[in-house]
Amino acid sequence: MDERRLDGNAVGGLLGEVFTFEVTMAEAACDRCGTVAHVGETMAYVTEIGTVVRCARCDNALIRIAQNPRGYFLDLRGVSYLRF
Amino acid sequence: MSEGFVSRGFRGRRRQTDDRLPPGQYLVEGFPVLSAGPTPRTPLDEWDFSISGEVDEPKRWTWEDFQALPSEEITRDIHCVTKWSKLGTAWEGVSIDTLLEGVETAAEHVLAFCDGGYTTNLPLEDVTGGRAWIAYAHDGKPLEPEHGGPARLLVPHLYFWKSAKWVRGLQLTTYDIPGFWESLGYHNYGDPWREQRYWGD
Ligand SMILES: [Zn+2]
Numbered sequence A: 001m002d003e004r005r006l007d008g009n010a011v012g013g014l015l016g017e018v019f020t021f022e023v024t025m026a027e028a029a030c031d032r033c034g035t036v037a038h039v040g041e042t043m044a045y046v047t048e049i050g051t052v053v054r055c056a057r058c059d060n061a062l063i064r065i066a067q068n069p070r071g072y073f074l075d076l077r078g079v080s081y082l083r084f
Numbered sequence B: 001m002s003e004g005f006v007s008r009g010f011r012g013r014r015r016q017t018d019d020r021l022p023p024g025q026y027l028v029e030g031f032p033v034l035s036a037g038p039t040p041r042t043p044l045d046e047w048d049f050s051i052s053g054e055v056d057e058p059k060r061w062t063w064e065d066f067q068a069l070p071s072e073e074i075t076r077d078i079h080c081v082t083k084w085s086k087l088g089t090a091w092e093g094v095s096i097d098t099l100l101e102g103v104e105t106a107a108e109h110v111l112a113f114c115d116g117g118y119t120t121n122l123p124l125e126d127v128t129g130g131r132a133w134i135a136y137a138h139d140g141k142p143l144e145p146e147h148g149g150p151a152r153l154l155v156p157h158l159y160f161w162k163s164a165k166w167v168r169g170l171q172l173t174t175y176d177i178p179g180f181w182e183s184l185g186y187h188n189y190g191d192p193w194r195e196q197r198y199w200g201d
Helices: A010-020 B063-067
Strands: A029-030 A036-038 A043-046 A051-054 A063-066 A071-075 A079-083 B047-053 B058-064 B072-078 B086-093 B111-115 B119-123 B135-137 B153-155 B167-173
Touching: A079 B047, B058 B063, B063 B135, B072 B135
Parallel strands: B047 B167
Antiparallel strands: A029 A036, A029 A079, A043 A051, A051 A063, A063 A071, B047 B058, B072 B086, B086 B135, B111 B119, B111 B167, B135 B153
16 A cells, blocks of 8 residues: 555645635746746636636646636646745 | 635526526526636737648738638527526627638547637537637627737537637647637536536536
């Protein structure tokens, strides 16, 4: 048995530390063009269906957020990493 | 999840009795624009439309080729998931049936892809049988970029987010790939008459 393989609850503390950062100050790396910019420096498009945060250089959808009766949906697939 | 924390739906307006209006919808006269990104402006000499994926042979049309295809005039009601409906909208475009003529496929699904990266998924049978078009004119004029020009998908029997703006092609697949909004809680099929706005509706 691999002792490094743990139940996801085991990283609750670490994830709790991660998800408290000031998001607009974090640097996001664009998964398409590699541009690294503070989230606050990207371009946001807010619509009734959802919000799309796009790379200021290539318009790639970095972060997509929908807030609807099924919950908050956060899609980060356009970001290769966040640094904060 | 605590109720009230995430309870935001689209606000209802006044009640309607017009039987052309699906449940929860209200009428508009104008043509609202909903854009989650910059408006792409692809020059017509760089535009093309393709049928790809699970097909015996991919197909591709330039803008010039596309204009030479038989077109149809279409008048249909359209219904947006944000609750507006617009009756009797007039379009001109090419039926998807025309584009799929002679295409051999085992696919049961379609993913429409667009300039700007937008995608939406549909069952293949919903874009065939005279129910879907690639529209390039609205109200007798070339389709304006803010409404999806030079060409958009038109699938009026489903919520309008399925009628993808700036469409550039259809990928035919044997499996279903949730699109841009379908992967964020919006209904995979989106029938306005069954009020399929969100997952589980
Ligand atoms: Zn980029």
